[in-house]
Amino acid sequence: MSKPAAETLSVVVEREMPFPPEKLWRALTQPHLIEEWLMKNDFKPDVGHRFNLQGDWGGVLNCEVLVVEPNKTLSYTWDFANDDAAYNLKSIVTFTLTPTSAGTHLRMEQSGFRPDQKQAFGGAKFGWQKFFTNLEQVLARTDQGGSQ
């Protein structure tokens, strides 16, 4: 909470998947498969390729492919522009695939969040955006009211 605003944070999600890296790679890099688990997109596995991810809540992410190492590493930018700068998001998503005896260890790191960011749109997946906004208002009012 007391961290300087310039500092960035990251989110890491890891999971062991009982499938070979080659299969995961396809799911991570073929547009029709990406759409099935992530979002609509015009992805191409070429470094420098710019593409969009379209969220089912209507938001569009601006992305650019940064790293393509087949079956190992995929990285792209994950930016969200908003009129309100506090909601702007500039981040980098990196998938790392490591073969294991049981399949593949998949690691996703998303870095670049600022601690002062009001909200990542991740909540939108749950349709919570409006709820969070309401909640923030409620909490702001409550703070002023002096209750805990």
Next chain:
Amino acid sequence: MPNAHNLLFRTLADPTRRAIFERLCRKGEQTVGALTARAGVSQPAVSKHLGVLKRAGLVRDRQDGRQTHYSAQLAALAPLIDWTSQMTGFWQSRFDHLEDLLKRMDQ
């Protein structure tokens, strides 16, 4: 921690329950009767929702004679307002979808 997060999401996913919670946030401490008057559901239903909210740590109850007063525990919301938790929840659910997809895919 992820479990606490899921519990909060599940608890607040119900619109009636969420409305009760929001009312407690806005109006401060309330009795079951006062909440029932506004909730549009029966008193037993309100009591049940309050029980679920209490188990999630979102409300606290205070006995005063025959009346039970409920109040919102805003600190319990911290994991939801913290966007890193939100984003982690987002990716966890996407990984679920990815795993389902992999099961369906041909080799």
